[in-house]
Amino acid sequence: MKKVxxxxAEFDYNLLIQALEGYKKPRDKIRGLISSGEILRVKKGIYVLGKHYGKPYNKFILANLIYGPSYITGQTALAFWNMIPERVELVISLTTKRKKIFETPVGRFSYVVGPEKVFGLGVRLEDAGSRKNILIASPEKALCDLAAMQPNIITQKxxxxxLGLMRLDDHFHNALDFTLMKEIRDGYRRKNVKLLLDCLERSDV
Structure with a gap:
């Protein structure tokens, strides 16, 4: 049990098998650990430690593990950067694979599809503590991704x-990298992303 x-706090099947290498039947041991609540199966091949270990899991780390390649974006990333006041329970990520939603014992994880051309633009590797990192959209990329997710927005108004409904922090505008945002816009080639840039450059928000 010391190895467990x-x-x-978050780990995959391969790491779990390594930790249980001293057991003759590690798969049976895994089933026992799940039954006792010592580990929790998030989805096939992804687990977190039970509460009594005192190691809280990080949903952002899990989001990167559950489905990839992917990075955290949209309102989830904006909340991470303290750009919006609301706490976002749904973890939103962008992927170049198929759209997916995972309902798990630790929360809901949504994966939207984005073009490969812009996938790596404006994505950061951020420290998540405990010598772990997460892939997350920069504020600029999160805004562009979010705009791209709004197909019904076709006018500046x-x-x-x-943008007004999101209640963005008053100081966010001056910190934005518009050169990066234009590069993302040109990669997306979507009207709603262009409208976002037009509004921000004119200080309409």
Whole structure:
């Protein structure tokens, strides 16, 4: 059991098997650990430690593990950067694979599809503590991704209203890298992303 305690809060099947290498029947041991609540199966091949280990899991790390390649974006990333006041329970990520939603014992994880051309633009590797990192959209990329997710927004007025509803922090505008945002816009080639840039450059929000 000492080997199980040495596991990080979030781990995959391969790491779990390594931790249980001293057992003759590690798969049986895994079933027992799940039954006792010592580990929790998030989805096939992904686990977290039980509460009594005192190692809280990180949903953002799990989001990167559950489905990839992917990075955290949209309202989830904006909340991470303290750009919006609301706490976002749904973890939103962008992937170049198929759209997916995972309902898990630890929360809901949504994966939207984005073009490969812009996938790596404006994505950061951020420290998540405990010598772990997460892939997450920069504020600029999160805004562009979020705009791209709004197919019904086709006018500047609608975009201004949408941005107003998000209640973005008053200081966010001056910190934005518009050169990066233009590069993302050109990669997306979507009207709603262009409308976002037009509104922000004119200080309409």
């Amino acid at each position: 305690i040495q596991l990080p 609608a975009m201004r209203e949408f």
